[in-house]
Amino acid sequence: MSKYLVIGGAGFIGSNLVDALLEKGEDVTTIDNFSTGKRENINPKAKLFEADLKDLEKIKPIFEGIDYVFHLAAVPRVMLSINNPISSHQNNLTNTLNVLVASRDAKVKKLVYASSASVYGNQSELPVRESMRPNPLNPYAVQKYGGELYCKVFSRIYNLPTVCLRYFNVFGPRQSFEGDYACAIGIFLRQKKENKPLTIVGDGEQKRDFSYVKDVVRATILAAKKDVGGGEVINVAAGCNYSLNELTEIIGGKTVNIPPRPGEIKESLGGILKAKKLLGWEPEYNLKTGLEEMMKNYG
Numbered sequence: 648m649s650k651y652l653v654i655g656g657a658g659f660i661g662s663n664l665v666d667a668l669l670e671k672g673e674d675v676t677t678i679d680n681f682s683t684g685k686r687e688n689i690n691p692k693a694k695l696f697e698a699d700l701k702d703l704e705k706i707k708p709i710f711e712g713i714d715y716v717f718h719l720a721a722v723p724r725v726m727l728s729i730n731n732p733i734s735s736h737q738n739n740l741t742n743t744l745n746v747l748v749a750s751r752d753a754k755v756k757k758l759v760y761a762s763s764a765s766v767y768g769n770q771s772e773l774p775v776r777e778s779m780r781p782n783p784l785n786p787y788a789v790q791k792y793g794g795e796l797y798c799k800v801f802s803r804i805y806n807l808p809t810v811c812l813r814y815f816n817v818f819g820p821r822q823s824f825e826g827d828y829a830c831a832i833g834i835f836l837r838q839k840k841e842n843k844p845l846t847i848v849g850d851g852e853q854k855r856d857f858s859y860v861k862d863v864v865r866a867t868i869l870a871a872k873k874d875v876g877g878g879e880v881i882n883v884a885a886g887c888n889y890s891l892n893e894l895t896e897i898i899g900g901k902t903v904n905i906p907p908r909p910g911e912i913k914e915s916l917g918g919i920l921k922a923k924k925l926l927g928w929e930p931e932y933n934l935k936t937g938l939e940e941m942m943k944n945y946g
Contacts, residue, residue, distance in 0.1 A: 650674045651871075652713045652755075654700070654746060655720030656693060657684025659821045660761065660814075660860060660867075664717060665690050667864045678709060682738075683722060688821055700742035703749065710753035715871040718746045719761045721791075728787035729910055739790035740797075747801045747809075757808040758798070759870045764815040764856070764884065764915050766792040774856075774918035777813070777880045785910030799878025808876030812867060815884035815917045819860030819941050831891060832857070832898075832938075839900045849907035851892035854914040856884045859937035862930040869926040884917025885930050897935060 651668050655661035656677025661684065668675045675693040678700070689695055696709050700720060710716070721739050722728070728735035743760070750758045767775045768782030783789045798809035822830065824837040835845045866883045875881075895902050922928045932940070 648672065648674050649714040650676070650712060652676045652678065652710065652716045653693075654678045654716065654718045655684060656695070657681055657686060657688045658719060659688075659819075659823060660817055660863060661717070661719040662688035662690070662821055663819065663860050664719065664864045664867055665693050667868065669693060676709065676713065678706065679720070683823075685821075700745050701737060703745045706745065707749045707752060710749045710755065713753060714756045716746065716750050716755050716758040717761070717867060717871070718743065718758060721761065723763065723787065725765065725785050725787050725910055726908060728790065729785055732786040735786055736790055739787065740793045743794040744797055747797055747807065751801060751805045751807045755807070757810065757871055757876060759867060760794055760798050760809060760811045761867075762795050762811045762813045762880070763788065763791040764813050764882070764917060765912070766795070766813065767912070767915070769912050769914075773914065774884075774886070774916040775882070776918045777882060777921055784912060795878065795880060802876060802878045809878050810870045810875055811878060811880045812870055812883045813880060813917070814863055815856040815858045815882065815915055817858050817860055817863050819937060822860075822941075831855070831894065835895060835898050839898055844901040844903040845895045845898065847891050847895060847902050847904050848911075849904065851895070851902075851904065852890050853911070854888040854890045854916070855894075856886070856888045856915045856917045857894075857934045857937070858883060858885050858930065859932035859940075862932055866922060866926060866928045869928050873926050875925050879925070881922050881925060882917040882919055883922060884919055885933055886917060886919045887933060888914065888916045889934050894934070897938060
């Protein structure tokens with residue numbers, strides 16, 4: 648039995664990952680400071696350490712004896728990074744460096760880093776491929792790209808195997824529905840439940856590649872198990888995209904348009920050939936089938 652450490656195990660993706668690992672009979676430990684994660688997301692079968700990643704000496708002992716580390720702790724909000732770039736940098740980049748140092752010192756077998764499709768920014772060609780030059784448009788995207796570079800350097804200099812997964816607009820159970828920084832699907836579902844109009848940013852023609860969390864979790868586990876490392880960057884996407892207008896049509900309800908926000912990309916669409924080749928993975932859900940499953944427990 649392998650030993651896994653899920654950093655951010657009380658979060659949306661992290662808690663789904665913990666559950667999937669436990670269902671496979673694995674030994675799972677989690678770290679979370681509950682700044683964005685929720686205690687009700689924690690699986691009681693997993694060992695929990697409530698700790699802040701900025702305290703390197705406190706977290707280092709937790710890594711001892713761990714085989715695989717999944718680093719999913721972040722504050723994944725574009726507007727929050729624009730409004731608070733310094734605190735966002737600490738959470739998303741400095742803390743990633745601490746995780747890499749702790750993993751190196753504990754001699755873990757591999758670290759899987761949750762990056763973001765936001766590192767691509769606006770590209771002239773779609774779908775975006777991992778070989779394209781990053782074009783981050785906001786502090787959050789800069790921070791996630793910086794984490795990728797650190798992973799690659801730690802693999803090259805310290806021989807720490809790392810894999811960087813660029814997630815595309817993940818949605819599903821336990822997604823945040825509350826607050827100003829919730830993601831589009833979460834906001835729309837909350838507004839529909841409250842019988843309020845769905846607030847579409849801009850003209851609603853911006854397109855996103857929505858990835859269902861179960862697909863993302865499966866790819867994340869495969870990244871740990873497959874023979875891939877060296878800071879390899881891999882897209883984890885649905886491979887198809889929808890406009891916000893199309894999304895609101897699927898969800899249903901009245902809509903209202905609000906002013907566009909700075910630092911957001913116009914369209915995202917992830918190429919997944921590399922994931923198919925290196926991980927033997929491809930998505931099993933699309934936006935419609937994912938929403939159908941998600942809505943069974945919400946509404």
